[in-house]
Amino acid sequence: MDASDLRGRTILVTGANAGIGYWCVEQLAARGARVLLGCRSTERAQVAVDAVRAHVPDADLRVLPLDLGSLDSIARAAAAVDEKLDAVICNAGVKAANRDARTSDGLDLMMGTNFLGHFALLARLDAALTPDARVVAVGSLAHRFARLDPAQITAPWRGSSLRQYGRSKAALMAFAFELDRRWSSSSRSAVIAHPGYAVDPLTPDREGVLEVPRATRAFAAVTRGLVQGKDGGALPIVHAATAAEVTGGDYWGPGGWLEFRGAPVRVTASDAVRDPALGGALWAAAEVATGIA
Template sequence: MSSTSSTPPWDVQQLPRADGSVFLVTGGNAGIGYFVAEQLSATGATVVLGSRNPAKAEVATSSIRSRVPGARVRAVRLDLADLSSLRTAVESVEYLDAVVHNAGVALDAPPRRETGDGHELMFGTNHLGHFALTHWLMPLLSAAPAARIVTMGSFAAKSERLDLDDLQSRKDYRPKRTYGRSKLAQMYFGLELDRRLRAVDSTVASVVVHPGGALDSLTPSRPPVHVRTAGARLCGAPAALLLQGKHAGAWPAVRAVLDPTVRGGQLWGPRVFSLRGKPQRERAWNHLTGTSVAARLWDASRDLTGVGLDTIPG
């Protein structure tokens, strides 16, 4: 369905109902992922929080239930840094209409760290973990009428470029750059995935989003998941001219899950300078349109994870 003049404007405060739908949010126990889960829960859908920490997941589910009467929310243990565990995690999900690939690791300082599989921690978790997870989720998603895979990128990826000869940052490890590149890899993956889904006339769509500039200091409190102190509120006030809280950073992903006018292969982000505001469609960043880079990354990801994702059900 394409957007028409009869389509009402998207209202982040009045989301459409999604009763009967099931959505999985990776990293749904904290940060932007928590707010994605909270907002989706308000639509009547069942929301599954994917989290590697069961205790934190329980705190998040309790918080959502306290704010959303009748919320259908539960948790599943999901550790994207442990590729061998993902198949078992998926077995506890029986039906799925959408997944939001949100979970991520961001390191601020050396030393370089690795997952148990020997991959650089940020690239291995943020990109390779979601690549492998998609493989195991694809049968569920293909069984739904019109499922969506929503990949949460980052504005930090806009200034980065992939080094296909050093995806694991073994030669030159700089944490902030490695993080940006891991998010860029996710975004390449989301777009390449949709091209491959379209090639086989799949009913599944892959959409890429980013949250703009989302700060803790501008995020409303959700104790004990997140507590914003008075000092943080005062210090963050000047930033509100250009940036926003993580509750607003969730809006593009929530729209990508729910809005019937959203299409696979699109990029969505905040309206104001791509940093803050209501979600809108963006033109794909120039470097993200490079299909040869995306294809080479796909092949490398397949080899590194050991999962095919080449046989996509139509």
């Protein structure tokens, strides 16, 4: 692959200051893309920018203040995008242990941030997307642990927080499949990618972004055959955003055992998240929840 093959392309990554989002930025910038870092803390975003530039000195980066847990912040961020976007990577995500955790708009924190925040962001960014723009939704293996009921997306959740996290990721994935169906008569596409099982202790250090104690890293090394670092987790997502072989409605993930680690391959999502009836009902429920039609 040519190290400058993405020159001239502009890509927004949400949740870009840490974890997989950070690595998406570094990998895209290394290939010449201009990258917008959509982050809720401009300080943490600037630390990430400095870390990327330490490894990719000519990285073309811009910080876009964006809190996906606030519909006002999302509207302000979209209004501040005054350039065309070739791709948007919907990566930001939270896991909340607490059932009472809410976004600024009073939505459940996980559903509100992981799904509805990205739903609102993409609606607001429509005019900024190029005619052949690609949206990548970052899904999760956890989508399989959860039954998604569009009528309940703003209801208090039941069961474990992992189940609600799975519902929020299933919702983002079902939305992306639906978006791709709605774009079928255009050149735009929506795809889904998941990072497998990606952990910090197997991830290279980046100053100020991630610094793992040597003992933790040594202890975690025994898991290297099973899981991967967040740099590896970014690979299917960057592939989904940039590779010519990717087509709308695809789902990409790591090709190794249980899809936990490995090089990107096409994988299969649950029947539920690919169901057009569920996608349509979810879209309608998201319009009501966000007030954005």
